[in-house]
Amino acid sequence: MPTWLVTGGAGFIGANFVLDAIARGVRVVNLDALTYAGNRASLVSVEGNSAYRFVHGDIGDAALGAQLLSEHRPDAVVNFAAESHVDRSIDGPAAFVRTNVMGTLNLLERCRDHWAGLDEAGREGFRFLHVSTDEVYGSLGAEGRFSEQSNYAPNSPYAASKAASDHLVRAFHHTWGLPVLTTNCSNNYGPLQFPEKLIPLVIARALAGESLPVYGDGRQVRDWLFVADHCAAIRRVLEAGQVGETYNVGGDAERENLAVVTTLCRLLDARRPRADGSAHETLIRFVADRPGHDRRYAIDAGKLRRELDWVPAVGFEQGVASTVDWYLDNQAWVRGVLETGQHTRRIGTGA
Ligand code: NAD
Numbered sequence: 001m002p003t004w005l006v007t008g009g010a011g012f013i014g015a016n017f018v019l020d021a022i023a024r025g026v027r028v029v030n031l032d033a034l035t036y037a038g039n040r041a042s043l044v045s046v047e048g049n050s051a052y053r054f055v056h057g058d059i060g061d062a063a064l065g066a067q068l069l070s071e072h073r074p075d076a077v078v079n080f081a082a083e084s085h086v087d088r089s090i091d092g093p094a095a096f097v098r099t100n101v102m103g104t105l106n107l108l109e110r111c112r113d114h115w116a117g118l119d120e121a122g123r124e125g126f127r128f129l130h131v132s133t134d135e136v137y138g139s140l141g142a143e144g145r146f147s148e149q150s151n152y153a154p155n156s157p158y159a160a161s162k163a164a165s166d167h168l169v170r171a172f173h174h175t176w177g178l179p180v181l182t183t184n185c186s187n188n189y190g191p192l193q194f195p196e197k198l199i200p201l202v203i204a205r206a207l208a209g210e211s212l213p214v215y216g217d218g219r220q221v222r223d224w225l226f227v228a229d230h231c232a233a234i235r236r237v238l239e240a241g242q243v244g245e246t247y248n249v250g251g252d253a254e255r256e257n258l259a260v261v262t263t264l265c266r267l268l269d270a271r272r273p274r275a276d277g278s279a280h281e282t283l284i285r286f287v288a289d290r291p292g293h294d295r296r297y298a299i300d301a302g303k304l305r306r307e308l309d310w311v312p313a314v315g316f317e318q319g320v321a322s323t324v325d326w327y328l329d330n331q332a333w334v335r336g337v338l339e340t341g342q343h344t345r346r347i348g349t350g351a
Contacts, residue, residue, distance in 0.1 A: 076126070
């Protein structure tokens with residue numbers, strides 16, 4: 001039974017990943033600081049499972065990191081822990097540097113020291129997988145897609161902090177030989193996403209009859225990937241990825257933000273018609289654009305497809321409909337995560 005130390009496993013993608021890993025017979029130690037974005041309620045189905053241990057702590061805590069590595073001797077460390085919301089990084093970049101840069105650096109140092117002390121077979125089998133974003137590549141015009149060769153050009157403090165962490169991961173491989181892997185993925189959506197990101201935010205506000213503020217002209221383009229497909233890609237890279245390599249992960253599903261919002265409105269019209277019979281789209285309001293808002297991201301995931309035979313299984317229309325259904329069926333989860341008291345309602349819906 002392999003053991004994975006997962007960081008940030010109480011967040012959106014991390015929780016989906018942890019639930020899936022345990023279902024596949026992996027032992028998981030989940031290290032999470034439980035910021036506003038971390039919710040143990042997402043993992044209630046595995047609490048008490050002997051294959052699962054939750055550790056409340058910070059990836060920047062050196063002693064804790066060293067202790068968990070020596071106690072559990074994981075086969076892999078999968079680093080999801082991060083401050084992840086672009087708008088919050090504009091309000092307060094320091095927390096992003098603290099967790100995404102300094103926290104990742106601490107984790108790398110602890111892993112390097114632990115890995116160096118393993119026997120040859122242990123060193124051979126160990127992996128450090130860093131989960132990152134396509135936002136490190138900056139913004140695209142109407143043409144082209146990001147490949148693993150694209151230059152880094154981060155535009156938001158969030159993207160800059162993730163870019164810095166990606167460079168540190170690379171440097172730990174080149175300098176000390178740590179067996180690292182990096183994945184850079186496009187926008188995820190699906191169950192268990194905190195309702196500050198575009199899709200769950202629109203669903204929550206529409207159900208509450210609140211306005212749906214759309215940044216700028218709403219024509220910003222993002223590539224969308226269903227979270228289970230992202231988790232499958234990470235598992236595949238862990239299993240067969242070339243040490244030291246980077247893999248782009250994307251859904252081949254470019255959509256303008258406004259089109260995503262209107263799709264959600266139509267799905268809600270069919271499932272939860274408004275009391276006055278008006279369409280949910282009438283709630284859309286255009287608001288001042290986010291400063292430095294990237295216009296278009298698009299990912300070329302050809303390397304992952306060619307080398308590791310990964311393709312997304314869930315198309316956007318299917319995934320988004322099942323996501324709307326999940327939120328409608330799990331309103332108690334939504335209320336629970338919003339009641340943490342640390343949630344500040346974002347006004348804009350940008351992805
Ligand atoms: P999230 O904000 O939902 O979850 C982040 C988790 O990290 C939370 O559980 C939080 O409590 C935890 N955390 C924060 N700071 C911590 C610290 N110092 N120590 C330990 N735990 C800490 O994020 P997400 O959307 O699940 O994203 C996970 C990872 O995937 C991030 O690294 C993000 O950059 C990357 N990513 C996200 C997307 C996306 O669309 N959501 C796309 C590509 C890559």
